Amino acid sequence: VAQIVGMGEAADYLSEIGMEEIAAHEAKLTAIMLDGIKEIPGVRLLGPLDSVDRTGAAAFHVEGVHPHDVGQYLDSLGVAVRVGHHCAQPIHRHFGVFASTRASLGPYNTEEEVGVFLRALAGVRPYFRLED
Numbered sequence: 001v002a003q004i005v006g007m008g009e010a011a012d013y014l015s016e017i018g019m020e021e022i023a024a025h026e027a028k029l030t031a032i033m034l035d036g037i038k039e040i041p042g043v044r045l046l047g048p049l050d051s052v053d054r055t056g057a058a059a060f061h062v063e064g065v066h067p068h069d070v071g072q073y074l075d076s077l078g079v080a081v082r083v084g085h086h087c088a089q090p091i092h093r094h095f096g097v098f099a100s101t102r103a104s105l106g107p108y109n110t111e112e113e114v115g116v117f118l119r120a121l122a123g124v125r126p127y128f129r130l131e132d
Contacts, residue, residue, distance in 0.1 A: 014107070022107045026056035029105045029114055033058055036118035042125045046095045056105035059086065062121075064130045067099045073127055074101075077120040 031051040042063040071083035
């Protein structure tokens with residue numbers, strides 16, 4: 001019963017904001033995030049490089065740093081990401097990596113938070129003394 005009530009509340013929340021507004025907001029933040037990731041040396045986006053064929057998520061590989069270490073470093077700075085296979089081992093093989101880090105956006109995220117994420121991500125390789 002709790003799950004049904006929760007789902008109803010989530011639907012009401014999304015309806016109040018409006019799905020078109022949510023989609024536009026996520027597209028804007030996704031474009032900012034992707035453009036920022038592409039500027040960070042040693043970080044490779046997996047998948048489309050622009051926001052046209054993307055939702056509010058980006059998987060990436062930090063050269064020379066295990067995804068779990070990337071996640072731990074970002075977590076220490078208050079940035080939450082997912083790490084691992086993401087139930088997508090075949091696509092990881094396609095991109096030649098064993099796992100990745102994934103940042104996800106939602107209607108609750110802000111441009112400022114994307115900036116915090118990008119600054120934190122830019123610090124990963126220097127932290128592990130892998131500066132280019």
